[in-house]
Amino acid sequence: MAASAIRSHTAYLMRNTGPETECLFESCFSIPLFWLALIDTKVIRKLGEEIKRLFLRSSRRIMSNSRTSIRLPREYMLRNAEGGRGFFREFRPALVGLYDEFTVYLSRTFAGEDVLELDIIEITDFNSTVRSLNQVRDVVRSVQLRENPERYVEIFGPEEDPLFMAGDDRRFRNQFREFSLSYALVCDREERERRRATGVLGKLRGSLGGMLGRR
Numbered sequence: 001m002a003a004s005a006i007r008s009h010t011a012y013l014m015r016n017t018g019p020e021t022e023c024l025f026e027s028c029f030s031i032p033l034f035w036l037a038l039i040d041t042k043v044i045r046k047l048g049e050e051i052k053r054l055f056l057r058s059s060r061r062i063m064s065n066s067r068t069s070i071r072l073p074r075e076y077m078l079r080n081a082e083g084g085r086g087f088f089r090e091f092r093p094a095l096v097g098l099y100d101e102f103t104v105y106l107s108r109t110f111a112g113e114d115v116l117e118l119d120i121i122e123i124t125d126f127n128s129t130v131r132s133l134n135q136v137r138d139v140v141r142s143v144q145l146r147e148n149p150e151r152y153v154e155i156f157g158p159e160e161d162p163l164f165m166a167g168d169d170r171r172f173r174n175q176f177r178e179f180s181l182s183y184a185l186v187c188d189r190e191e192r193e194r195r196r197a198t199g200v201l202g203k204l205r206g207s208l209g210g211m212l213g214r215r
Contacts, residue, residue, distance in 0.1 A: 011035075013167055014117040015110055016071065021117060024109065025167030025176075030156045031120050031136065032167045034102050037084030037143050038077045038116060043070050044137040051121075051129055070118040077116040078107055084143050091149035095165060101180040102166050109173075162186045 013025040013035055025032070047070055054068070072080075081103040088096045110116070120136070121129065135155050142148040162183040169176045170187065177184035 009122055011122065011167075012117075012119040014069075014119065016115040016117045017111070018113070023172050024106075025169045026171065027164075027167045030164065032165055033139070033143075033152050033156075034099055034166050035118055035120075036136065036139050036152070037087065037099070038080050038106075039070055039072055039118065039140055040076075040080055040144060041137055041141050043072055044133060044140055048130060048133045048137075051133070068121050070116075070120065072116045074110045074112060074114050074116065077110070078103070080144075081106070087143045087146050087149070090146055092160070095160060098162055098165060098180060098182055101183070102176070105176050105179045163190070 009029055011027045011031050012023050013032075015022045015024055025035075027035075047068060050068055085096070085099065085103075088099050106116075138148075139152045139155065142151045162180065163186055166176065166180075166183065177187055
C-alpha cells in the first residue's frame with residue numbers, strides 16, 4: 001500500500017523489506033493490543049524523542065506529513081511476542097489461542113531481514129501526540145512486566161473482538177482468516193451483515209425511486 005493512500009485516524013501494521021513496504025493490517029481509531037505486544041518501551045521512547053525533535057524544528061510542522069513510525073527487526077518482534085504471551089496467558093486467557101495464531105502468521109509472513117513497521121501516529125490527537133504515546137508506552141510496559149492489565153482497557157475500551165485485537169487485513173492480503181477460525185467467523189459475520197444492510201438500502205432506494213417515478 002502506497003504511503004499516499006494511507007488514511008488519517010488509521011493505524012497500520014506493515015512489513016518493510018527494504019525496497020518496499022507492505023501493509024498487512026489496519027485499525028481505525030484504535031491500536032490493537034496484539035500489536036502493542038510486539039514492541040517494547042525502548043522503541044516507544046525513541047519515537048517520542050523523534051516527534052519532539054520534529055516539533056522543535058518547526059512548530060508548524062503537521063504530523064501527518066512526517067513518516068514517523070515504529071520499526072523493529074523480525075527477531076525482536078518475535079522475541080517480544082513470545083514475552084507477551086505470558087501476559088495473555090495470565091490476564092486474557094480467552095485470547096491466547098487467537099494471539100498464538102496471530103504471531104504464527106507474522107512469523108511466516110516476515111522473512112529473516114524484514115522489519116516490522118507500525119504507523120500509529122495518525123491515531124493520536126495531533127495536539128497531544130506525546131501524551132498519547134505515553135499512554136501507549138504504559139500499555140506496552142504493562143504487557144512486558146505483566147502488571148496493570150486494565151491499562152489498555154482504560155485507554156481503548158473493553159472490546160475483545162478478533163478484528164479489534166489483531167486488526168483488519170481484508171483490504172490487503174486477506175489471509176489471516178486461513179490461520180484463525182475465530183477471526184474468519186467474525187469476518188464472515190460482519191460481511192454478511194454488510195451485504196444484508198446494503199440489500200435493504202438498495203430495496204429502499206428502489207422503492208423510493210418507483211414512488212417518485214409514478215408522480
